[in-house]
């Protein structure tokens with residue numbers, strides 16, 4: 001039978017399947033997509049921790065997208081920016097950086113459409129994602145945002161996983177351990 005880990009996020013409880021990701025390590029798989037109740041709760045809770053002044057939320061494809069949308073709505077920010085994992089033909093002069101996340105062994109890239117990069121010039125940005133673990137995704141997002149000429153003024157996630165729980169530079173709602181395999 002699949003092992004699971006129960007996590008409490010405010011008043012909500014979720015049972016996460018524990019999945020191996022390497023010879024030595026397993027993670028509790030947290031998939032925000034489709035969980036409207038948790039997305040709504042997390043956006044309300046994180047909205048209380050955003051800096052007083054900023055211009056845009058920036059999130060990463062894919063699981064951060066519903067959270068950034070709801071956070072933008074509750075904080076009255078009509079637009080946000082999504083960093084993608086692939087270059088699309090409709091993009092204009094996309095900026096790319098390599099990215100390595102704990103969930104994905106294959107090399108990936110993070111992409112900022114040049115149209116969105118133009119919006120970010122000299123703006124204050126809050127990065128939002130569902131989980132921060134190794135910090136690889138966050139570092140790649142920071143690099144793209146700085147390439148665009150914006151300043152990161154806040155970093156939010158629902159969960160901090162593993163060593164990320166000790167990071168003083170992120171705001172999060174709950175901690176997620178890593179597991180031995």
Ligand SMILES: O=P(O)(O)OC[C@H]1O[C@H](OP(=O)(O)OP(=O)(O)O)[C@H](O)[C@@H]1O
Pocket residue numbers: 060061062063064100101102103104129130131132133134135136137138
């Ligand atoms: O701190 P890190 O080790 O970089 O891990 C965190 C990242 O991993 C997950 O995304 P994933 O790469 O699984 O992509 P997905 O949202 O498209 O499924 C999560 O949504 C974060 O973006």
